[in-house]
Amino acid sequence: MTTGPIVLVIDDSRTIRQLLEIVLGQTGYQVQVVETGQEGIDRARAIQPRLILLDHVLPDMGSLDVCLALAQDQKTASLPLVIMTAKGNDVRASFANHPQVVDFLPKPFTPPDVVNMVKSVLQRMSSSRASSPLLAQKASAAPREELFSLEQKNRAAQACFQLLRDRLVLIPKFMKDYRDEPAAPFFAKRILVPEVLDALLATFLPLYRDIIVPDTTPGPNTVGALLEGQTGAMPLRKLVDCICGLGRSGELTLRSGARTTTCFVRKGEIVVVTHDQPEEYVRGYHNEMARVDDATWSKAAAEQRRSGKPAFVTLVEAKQLDGKLLPDLVYRQGQAALAAALAAAPGRFAWRERPSLPTWVEAVGRALHLDQSELERLRDLDDWTQVEGQVTSVDQVYHRAEDFAERVGHFTFTDAERLVLARIDGRAAVKEIGERSGVPTLEVFHILFRLSQVGLIVLDPPGGSVADRPVMILDPDVEGVMKPLAKQLRDRVRPVSLLAVAPDRDVLQSIINERPGLVLLNAASIDAAAVARGVRLNLMISNIPMAAILEQADPEQERLLREAGFDAVLAKPMHVRDIEHLLESGQR
Known part of the structure; x- marks a missing residue:
């Protein structure tokens, strides 16, 4: 399989960026996304994409300014651009003197609109390139096709x-x-x-x-699907968040192994989740099912296998189940089904928009949160080694996450979880939380593990808050890097110390011992990629921001370092703004 053309997306909307990543990625393109115009200019110079999708309105500069900057650089002057805009034909005249702009994509758009536009533009550009002897010569010298893209x-x-x-x-x-x-x-x-x-x-x-054997079989319930593909292309939660971020109504169908799960979405909010295995769906509800006759059950089960309509709904319609129970039954089983889907092996998905949802969905549906489903999945996790890898001591201290207040309403807690959560204040250690809450220490460990995994609480590093932790650096340039950076950190509103580490030291162990707020590693002085992988594999330090330092810009080396786990790659001379941004990301 050949590697698809690179498409660069420049858009400040996170939802649009994620949507285009999914849509174009599933179609075979390599998609890179950035948020600002300046980032787009820098990335275009570095990667030379085949096509740029450019939002008309950006936070730092106008799309005309981006076009002008690209046109003035020999490396990017011939790159084609498609302008994404909600202003329709009003903006076309503004780009009359910019031959790089080859088309316009009206907002809002559907996934097929994007795919057809990109395909059409690249076909036109390929036809133009075919007439160039130089480009034809380059094409004939293309590398041999690899087995995997x-x-x-x-x-x-x-x-x-x-x-x-x-x-x-x-x-x-x-x-x-x-x-x-x-x-x-x-x-x-x-x-x-x-x-x-x-x-x-x-x-x-x-x-x-x-x-x-190329997969030509359709995905689950893909008739009229706006979007479909493999769930392994990105984390499933990110995919679901992206689709919900569209703010539209429809059905998201997920197939993993023998199970097909259907999520009914109303204006960007999941309200019902069901699947096609009715026997498992009603398991555990023996009392409610006691008076259901076999014929009615067979009908309800067949309908759930066919359409996903919960058997409970059909049984209420047949007056064999108390209708007052229905909303709670559908909600509880929906949360369980969503948790199982998030934990399932990769499969296929399909998203279909619907102007209206089934009547029964409107009647019994209520908001289901991914956060709650993840918490319930963790409750079922019976692996002490994972818990012990996160909560390692009765002396550890946790505090509530920055977004705690806005997210806590997404959860329904057990009594023990509420008791523990009420005593997490950034001062009480694990041992004290257990004593004050009355919850057994072993259960406290499990609860802290769950609450930290869903992002409600954060482990305090030893020796102070994240904002007070030093910046650790490994770089041989004392005059050009170390001294200016030390001064910059001292002059901050909240000063931070600079901690230098020698290349002959065990850098990974130094990071574990010091728990710095930021790590800067010169890639020429050490195997920086190996250190980054070691940090990301250690749960206790995996969230520490890391940046690699390059003596000069190198797009291929930057890609490899980012894949190893670096949050950023900075080429000398480094900018003060880059360091501040990394420090702020570590304090969030």
Whole structure:
């Protein structure tokens, strides 16, 4: 499979960026997205995309300014642009003197609008290029086609990282049991446990299936689908957030293995989630099902398999179930179904917009939150090693996350969770929380693990708040980097110290010991990618912002460093604004 053309999206709307990533990514394009005009100019110079989708209104500059900057640079002067605008034909005259602008995409647009526009523009550009002998010569010298595309390789790497992360962080614990035996099988048995292997196989199978036999089968319920594809292309939660961010009504269908889950969305809010396995759906409700006759049950089960309509709804319509129970039944089972879908192996999805939802959905549907589904999934997690990897000591202190107030309403807590949460104040240690709440210490560990995983609470680093933690740096340039940066940090409203580390030190262990607020590593002085991977695999320090320093800009090296886990890659000379932005991101 060949690597698709690169399309650069410049738009300040997070929803638009995510939507275009999904739509164009599923169509075979490599999609890169940025938020501001200046970022777009810099990225275009670095990657030379085949096409740029440019929003007309940006926060830092106008689209005309972006076009002018691109036209004045020899590297980007010939790159075609499509202007995305809600002003219709009113803006066309403004771009009359900009031959780079080859078309306009009216907002709001649908996924097919985008795909057709990009395909049409690239076909026109290819026809123009074919007449150029120089371009034809370059095309004939193209590299040999590879088995997997870059996008597929990236997806596989991300899947491996996510699936193995929780086991790899336990290696120090496994070391305590290690004796005189071959290391490879010892660690393999503990890391490659059956559930991890199942998930890995489920992730990689679609990649090989696409090569052996191209997947031409339609996705689940894809008749009239605006958007469909593989759920492994991005985290499922991000996909669901993106679709809900459209603010429209419709059905999101998720297929994993033998199960098809349907999420009914009303104006961007999930209100009902069901699936096509009615026997599992009603399991545990023996009292409610006691008076249902076999014939009515068979009809209700068949309808749920066919359309996803919950069997409970059909039974109420047949007057064999108390209608007062229905909203709570559908809500509880919906949360459980959503949690199971988020935890399932990668599969396929389809999104269809609907002007109106089924009557029964409007009657019983109420808001279902992804946050609550994730919390319920974690309640079912019976893996003490994961809990122990996060909550490591009775002396740890947690505080409430910055967005706690706006998100706490998304959750329904157990009594024990409420007792623990009420005592998290940034001062009480784990041991004290257990004593004051009356909740057993072991259960406190589990609750803190769950609340931290859903982002409601944050572990305080030892020795002060994140804002007070030093900046750790490894760079040999004392005069050009170290001294100016130290002065910049001292002169801040809230001063921060600079902590230098030598390349002959164990840098990863230094990060673990110091818990800095920001890490800056010169990529020429150390294997920076290996350090970044080590940080991201350690739950205790995985959220520390990291930036790699390059002696000069190198797009390919920047890509590799970002894939390794760096939040940013800074080329010398570094700008004060870049450091401030990274410090602020670590304090959020």
